[in-house]
Amino acid sequence: MAEEKIIIGAIVNNHFGVLMRITELFAKRCYNIDSLEVGITDDPALSRMTIVAMGDALVREQIVKQLSKLHDVRRAAVIPKEKANVREHMLIKLCNDENGNAELTALVNDCGAKVIDISSRSITVEVTGEVESNDAFIKSAKEFGILEICRAGAQALHRGSECLLDA
Amino acid sequence: MQLKNENNSTNKEMLNGAQIVVRSLIAQRTDIVFGYPGGQVLDIYDELYKHSDKIKHVISAHEQGAAHAADGYARATGKVGVVLATSGPGATNLVTGIATAYLDSVPMVAITGNVATALLGKDSFQEVDILGITIPVTKQNYIVKDINELAHTLREAFAIAKNGRPGPVLIDIPRDVQTASCECTIVADEDMLAYSHTSKLASNNSKAASQASKADSQTSKTASQSNTTTESSTHINISSYVNQYTSEQLAAVVALLNISKRPYIYCGGGVLAACAEEDVMRFAQQIDACIGCSMMGLTAIPASHPRNLGMTGMHGREAAIRAKDRADLVIGIGVRFSDRATGNKAHYTAGTRFIHIDIDAAEIDKNISVDASLVGDIKQILGQLCALLPARELLDWRDEIAGFYVEEQQHLAAQRGQSSGCVSASTTTNTSANTAANDAANASANTTTNASTSSLTPQEVIAAVRKRASDSTLVATDVGQHQMWVAQSYGFQQSRRFLTSGGLGTMGFGLGAAIGGCMGLAAMAETAPQKTILFTGDGSFGMNLNEMATAVSQNLPIVVVIMNNGVLGMVRQWQNLFYEQRYSSTTLARATDFVALARAFGADGCCVNDALQLESALDAAFAATGPYVVDCCIDADDKVFPMIPPGGTVNDMLLG
Structure with a gap:
């Protein structure tokens, strides 16, 4: 069976150790995590995770079932790619010098990125987009020299009014 | 006031x-x-x-x-x-x-x-x-x-x-x-579980409500805050405890059962956990299936039950394995189709349809892909299936199974004839000069002198113990050859009377388990501790024999039967079969006197070298009020057969 990118949304208890349980599960079961993003929800007792993993249909089923067995996982479900709004937030610190500045500004503007910090030798931009477009941005930004990079991992919600708890 | x-x-x-x-x-x-x-x-x-x-x-x-x-x-x-x-x-x-x-x-x-x-x-x-x-x-x-x-x-x-x-x-x-x-x-937790069930539903509802209106979400928050001191974050994953199948899934299972001409029930430890032993037997009767058990499910069906073919898997009974291979439908109940049970998965699944019934949804399609499945309480599911299925008779299938029995008995008889002539590793015929040289080198490097030779067979030891025990006698084992021999030939009649480490295969498990089981049953029945048997090997026993101290301090009537061959028998068996008899670090060369050791702990014991000594030793052991060690000398090259080599199929089965 073909391997593909799997996007999983999970509502979990906002306890210490929950992240450890989930990453341990992935390690134990030999599932590969591409990215894992977690943050508190409007209910302080709950956090929401977006996990991106690689695997075939059987692995996809197993990941969801195994996650659902964890007592701190309230809900785990695959968000099908075609039904998902996926975004990733990223900060990139680039080299700043007189020659590249104009082109760099063009790139930043083209990609809808936002400059959040400038120094004589660096420029830090904030980019939010689909994972693939962020990849493309990084590729383009490489020619200006990347000092450091910080990617948050994919976040996903269902398109339309559908929610994880209904899925 | x-x-x-x-x-x-x-x-x-x-x-x-x-x-x-x-x-x-x-x-x-x-x-x-x-x-x-x-x-x-x-x-x-x-x-x-x-x-x-x-x-x-x-x-x-x-x-x-x-x-x-x-x-x-x-x-x-x-x-x-x-x-x-x-x-x-x-x-x-x-x-x-x-x-x-x-x-x-x-x-x-x-x-x-x-x-x-x-x-x-x-x-x-x-x-x-x-x-x-x-x-x-x-x-x-x-x-x-x-x-x-x-x-x-x-x-x-x-x-x-x-x-x-x-x-x-x-x-x-x-x-x-x-x-x-x-x-x-x-x-007690029963009350909490009832609470939790409603609370999870309530929390889901409140979640939904909070999406609809902020006012609602605020009320749900205040409600949860009032609970925090005693019941904060109560959350049991109740969803995994209730039946999770649809009527379509049920219909798919019924359809497969109805068209099957050669159904085979594969019964596992989940049947014991669900207290569904009777239900499996009734279900087997209704669909006219034979039953093979995983080691964990072995005691669910009495060994004497006419439909029970015994243990299946790597060291399973020949008839059980052949019947599985011939079956057109395998119904796995409370099993996880582990590698030790299936062997070569491609062969195991080829040409056979599978139904999987288990309480754990994650077991479905984990090890093998199945054609239909029902997730939920086994007892309830089987009850529902029995109500939906017509009773039937599959006479051709019964005849075929009877044939497997006959074949198995013939092979067992032949095996018994062979083993009486077999003496020890040194007499094993060796056609490969290279292997013989290796063996000789090993003999000088690691003293093989402690690898014992004996005419006493493990099966004789088990039979002699079995005839003194009642069906309700608790039996524990450690891990290795002795464990397989007991699983194959003890003949368990009552559920939960076989304590053995199946999944993890923990050497050193048995003595502690025997102590706990013996005391637990006595407490439950409010009686004095009853005779309990531990089958162990000299390797396994060596791991946690310190618990003899506990058995003595609690004065538990545990009969410790050591199948002593001076080697790590199961590993040696693999070395013998798959590593050209290079016995790397499996010949123990110890001089432990288990009888003296038993006495040092404050227990008693005796040595057994032949069938005659076995009878009197077991008489003494069963008469003892406290723990008693029976140190049985068996041959270092007794092997566990049948054996399907790892990754092998029924066609690779070694019968001995």
Whole structure:
């Protein structure tokens, strides 16, 4: 069976150790995590995770079932790619010098990125987009020299009014 | 006065952590706690001392033995086993025992002390992150840092351990939490589970409501806040405990069952956990199927039951394996299709349809892909299926199975004829000069002199024990050849009477398990401890024989039957078959006198070298009131047959 990118949304208890349980599960079961993003929800007792993993249909089923067995996982479900709004937030610190500045500004503007910090030798931009477009941005930004990079991992919600708890 | 009455009506009282622990255990109807005291559990032990009329504490020789005892207690009685240990090494010594219970889905609660919360994370004396260590081998685990969480956490631990697919749960309690006090209510987990069920639904509803209107979400928040002191974060994954199948899935299963001409039931440990032994037999009757058992499910069906073909898998019975291979439909009930049970998966699944019935949704399509499945309580599912299916007779299939029986008996008879002529490794014919040279080199390098030669067969030993035991006699084993021989030939008639480490394969499991099982059954029946048998090997017994001290201190009538061949027999068997007889580090060359050792522990024992000695030794062992060791010398090259080599198929089956 073909391997593909799997996007999983999970509502979990906002306890210490929950992240450890989930990453341990992935390690134990030999599932590969591409990215894992977690943050508190409007209910302080709950956090929401977006996990991106690689695997075939059987692995996809197993990941969801195994996650659902964890007592701190309230809900785990695959968000099908075609039904998902996926975004990733990223900060990139680039080299700043007189020659590249104009082109760099063009790139930043083209990609809808936002400059959040400038120094004589660096420029830090904030980019939010689909994972693939962020990849493309990084590729383009490489020619200006990347000092450091910080990617948050994919976040996903269902398109339309559908929610994880209904899925 | 009125105020006091109100307090009484809610049953709240001021208790410290240690009191909460012991009173919670009493509320859970725990009658025996196995454990080992230490610096960070002094307060709990003090409280146990005060309640020794309600809870018996059994001190083991080593925490691992206590964990296996709690496990054996749970396997034999079906109740939750409880083990208690101190922090650091006390806690880490439990890990093998917890993992053993985890792999075999045994309900167990392990309680550990830890250093005071202020000392956590400072590499304090005897501090270890037992929560982190046991995440992979527990169903759930906790460190309770807030006294207000303790009573609730204990209830939840018991509920999780025994509901759904059972398993071990660990609770780590820092010392200052044991001494801190709070107002709380101690109730049994049944009430909590009922609460939790409604609360999860309520929390889902409130979640939905909060999406609809903010006002609603605020009310749900205030409601949850009012609960925080006693019932905060109550969440049991109830969804995994209820039947999860649709009518379409049920119809698919019924359709497969109806068209099957050669159905085969593969019965596992989940049948015992669901108390569905009778239901499986009724179901088999209705669809006219034969039954093969995994090792964990072996006692679910009496060995004498006409439909029971016995154990299947790597060392399964020939008839069971051939019947499975011929079947057009395999109905796996409470099994996980482990590698030891299936062998080569491609061959195992080829040309056969599969139905999988289990309480754990994650088991479906995990090891093999199935054609239809039902997730839920086995007992209920089988009841439903029996009501939907017409009774039928599959006479051709019965004839075929009868043929497999005859074939098996012929092979067994031939094998018996061969084994009487077989003596030892040195007489094994060796056509490969290279191998012979290796063997000779080994003989000089590692003394093979301790690899024993004997005319006494393991099957004779088992039969001699079996005829002295009743069907209700509890039997424990360690891990290795002796375990397989017992699984193959003991002939278990009653469920939960075979305590063995299946999934993890823990050598050293047996003695602790025998102690726990023996004591658990006695407590449950309110009788004196009954005769219990431990089959072990000289290798396995050597791992945790320190628990002889416990068996003696508790004066338990455990007959320890050592199948002593001077080698690590199962590994040697593989070396013999697949490593050209290079016996690397499996010839023990020890000079342990197990009888003298038994006496040193305060027990008794004797040596057995032939069939005649066996009878009188077992007479003495069964007459003894305390533990008794029967050290049986068997041949180092007795092998476990049939054997399907790893990754092999029925066609590769070695019959001996």
